[in-house]
Amino acid sequence: MSLLNIDNLHASVEGGREILKGISLEVKAGEVHAIMGPNGSGKSTLAGVLAGREGYTVSQGSVTYDGRDLLAMSPEDRARAGIFLAFQYPVEIPGVNNMYFLRMALNALHRARGEPELDAGQFLKTVRAKLKFLEIEDDLLQRAVNVGFSGGEKKRNEIFQMAMLEPRLAILDETDSGLDIDALRLVANGINRLRAPDRAAIMITHYQRLLDYVEPDFVHVLSEGRIVRSGDKSLAAELEKYGYAAFGDAA
């Protein structure tokens, strides 16, 4: 079953510059897709458009998620429908406690699904369980959201949130960048744990390394706003060897 269907998506930023120039991509439940591509090719723009970030204009094309017109939904409705974006640059929010924030988010999702909200005790129990395998310090949770976190801690916090919110479609924007090898393994572990027949993930990455831990079903190369090549895992190995130059003009 098709979970996400992107059809000929064109998007431009304020000022009118077109960044996405006709992207088509189908993600079925159970699949993991990797998107690779040079800096500035539009990977984060695609992730932003999918998550509902302001400031983009979609001039052509459509995105269907779980049978719904995704682009007509507010960011919070997308999240409540199971979309999760792990930010390339997680935002620091002074004054908002990480745990408080996460509980608010989780309960918003529960409410949307008509499930009972978690009380403080139930919430803590879930937190403990997820923290354990991500090896996150309790201390990080008592601090303000991402404030003063190291680069790697921010990425781990994103994965922790993902583990808590259990999305149906996770979009990971360079979650592996800036991680040491142990952290990478933990993050990969977090992604793998969520793999299930009814879930899917899109992993944006520059490195073959992540794909060694989380094996993708498909690899796509994004260049200048278009998907110029798609293949299986071996495409990533090819890229590692020859670089993007070989694909740059393919479109």
Added chain:
Amino acid sequence: MSAIKTEAAPYLDAFRANASEPAWLVDHRRAALTAFGERGFPSRREEAWRFTNLRPLTAHAFAPIPSPSIGEGRNAERQRGISGGGDAGGAITPTRSQPSAARALPHQGGGKLGAEIDLGVPTYRLVFLNGILQSGPTDLPKGAWLASTARTIAERPDLAKQALDPSDLAGGQPFASLNAALFADGFVLALEPGATLDRPVEIIHIAEAVSAASIHSRNAILLSAGAKATVIETYSGKGAYWTNAVTEVAVGAGAALVHIQLQDEDRRAIHLAMARAKLAKGASYRNFGLTLGANLSRRDVQIALGEGASCAVNGAYLLRGEQDTTNAIFIDHAAPGATTRELFKGVLDERAHGAFLGTIAVRQDAQKTDAQQTSRTLLLSDRAAIDTKPELDILADDVKCSHGAAVGDLDKDMLFYLRARGIGADEARRLLIEAFVLDAIETVEDMRIREHLSSRVRRWLGSFETHASRAPQDEGRA
């Protein structure tokens, strides 16, 4: 003699010397009244009043509440005496005969007042209705005096005299002069050397006015050397009244005072509060003001610092509609080695207006002064506005002084981050506004008071009509 200003005339007419008061007080009142009459209301041409629109105050004459020592018959006479306000007679609920709000008030302890006015923890509590004391504590520890100003005048004139200030007679602060002339009551807290209060002092003001009336309270907080106290004043009420409060503060050597002012007056009311503090060597004074109410409000805090003394003046204000507030902070570094910290957070929605005037004067011999001032404002609407005027007058050369001001809207990236996790737009905005004022509120060290202030902020946010409900455009397509 100079001419009497017309806007001052109704207040001059309302003045009646009270035969039961001591001569020193009557003399002070008369002289203060003269000073006010010659000075009149401040004008916006004056730098200190440039950003404060006093029109709501000058539009009516606000009949002063009579002092409790004057009998019922005299009340009527006094109130008739004020003519400018039209139907000013009986403008306010009589204080002795009909303490309607006060009757429901427990005298002290952990009992709850309506609408969570009180702290909800044991305190030494004084409750004022229309500026007149209704109930006070009976179980004060040794070395502490805490009573109404009226009673202090009768029983401890030595302390009561300290509630008056020579500047009342100069007219430089006309509302303080008017207050000196007309005040009916107030509170005086005095601690002997080394005395410490085990609970906060809680001063609750409730006003009930059916038409324009003014409540002038005169207070003093006097800590002798090494004494320690926390005072929280809460102002609330119903009606279009005018509160004009003056608090004289003296903090002795090594003494420490925490002074919280929570202003949650009726949205039709006017609230002017002046705190004048003198800090002796090594004294500490921490002032915090939370401003939520009143149509027009102004908080003046003026501090003179002794050697090595430290003061913190912090505050948060959250306003909407056409509410207007001014925080005017004046710090006089008169001696070396003193410290000042100021942090103000403002949240202005709809057509609200705020002003922050922060003057720090460092005199020539005030070397090693360390002063920091920060004012940040969130403007949630295009029509909201803030005027900020920091002023550092530095005459000493070996000092550390800084000030910063910033004005902005809610951060778009933060909002998106929260919404991308499923938190609704309105809830996300509330969360960010609460977070914005948090660091100012966190300057209050007492956890219970901090939580009390936070809950007031959350209540304000609870009735917050966000942009999402006003402007649907941000729910649109990506």
